[in-house]
Amino acid sequence: MGELKIGIMGAMSEEIEGILELIDSVEEIKIGNRIYFEGKINEIKVVLVFSRWGKVAASSTVSALIHHFGVNQILFTGVAGAIMNDLEIGDIIIGKRYIQHDLDARPLMKQFEIPLLGKTFIEADQQLLQTIEKAVCNFSIHLKNKQVISDDILSKFNIESPRILIGDIASGDQFFSSIEQKNQLSSLLPTILCVEMEGAAVAQVCFENGIPFCIIRTISDTADHDAHIDFPKFLKEVSGKFSSGIIKEYFKLIGK
Numbered sequence: 001m002g003e004l005k006i007g008i009m010g011a012m013s014e015e016i017e018g019i020l021e022l023i024d025s026v027e028e029i030k031i032g033n034r035i036y037f038e039g040k041i042n043e044i045k046v047v048l049v050f051s052r053w054g055k056v057a058a059s060s061t062v063s064a065l066i067h068h069f070g071v072n073q074i075l076f077t078g079v080a081g082a083i084m085n086d087l088e089i090g091d092i093i094i095g096k097r098y099i100q101h102d103l104d105a106r107p108l109m110k111q112f113e114i115p116l117l118g119k120t121f122i123e124a125d126q127q128l129l130q131t132i133e134k135a136v137c138n139f140s141i142h143l144k145n146k147q148v149i150s151d152d153i154l155s156k157f158n159i160e161s162p163r164i165l166i167g168d169i170a171s172g173d174q175f176f177s178s179i180e181q182k183n184q185l186s187s188l189l190p191t192i193l194c195v196e197m198e199g200a201a202v203a204q205v206c207f208e209n210g211i212p213f214c215i216i217r218t219i220s221d222t223a224d225h226d227a228h229i230d231f232p233k234f235l236k237e238v239s240g241k242f243s244s245g246i247i248k249e250y251f252k253l254i255g256k
């Protein structure tokens with residue numbers, strides 16, 4: 001691999017704003033309804049983009065990052081709905097394996113299998129995952145020391161001491177907002193921690209192009225009838241700060 005060039009994706013515009021502030025000498029490039037911000041963080045080349053929501057949006061964006069911008073590593077930060085029962089708003093999930101919960105080509109192949117790949121789960125890069133885990137732990141120390149978010153905001157969203165978990169994430173083109181949806185997913189796929197709308201698509205494109213990737217999600221809602229928290233405020237005041245804080249710690253670890 002040549003010089004490291006990292007693609008950073010976020011599914012929410014509010015979330016990439018904080019990351020944009022970390023980038024030096026930013027250049028804006030418009031392609032296919034997206035703005036790609038190219039520059040450097042700690043002397044490492046990066047391209048940041050707001051992918052928009054859903055698998056198609058995420059796949060086309062990550063393809064442009066790989067084929068147009070030549071990135072050789074992908075990070076994705078965003079929010080997700082909790083599937084595992086005792087997860088709480090503000091918990092951080094680092095994805096180890098990804099599955100498309102809405103992919104179903106039965107009877108041609110088994111449920112969730114990706115056509116022609118013969119796989120249902122795609123794994124994040126092990127080494128990258130370990131470094132991201134360190135970055136998230138470093139970030140959570142700053143969070144505990146109240147250096148990131150005020151007590152007022154944390155208590156507004158009932159965030160006490162967010163946990164960090166590594167595990168399985170399911171993605172699909174559906175926003176989960178009922179207990180029935182949630183129960184159905186966990187009965188079919190009992191290891192799933194959280195649900196979102198982009199990760200497994202990014203994972204598949206990265207896998208097929210041999211690009212190491214890692215996806216980090218902050219739990220924003222419980223994926224049931226309570227899934228309507230004050231989203232704009234949560235994105236700006238909480239998950240946006242989580243995303244930029246974690247990215248900052250990651251570049252401290254790998255920076256020149």
Ligand code: SAH
Binds near residue numbers: 082221224
């Ligand atoms: N409706 C909200 C935002 C939508 S959330 C608003 O008012 O702005 C959709 C995004 O968050 C997607 O990018 C998805 O990946 C993630 N997400 C968060 N909670 C989710 C859930 N319960 N189900 C599916 N995706 C979720």
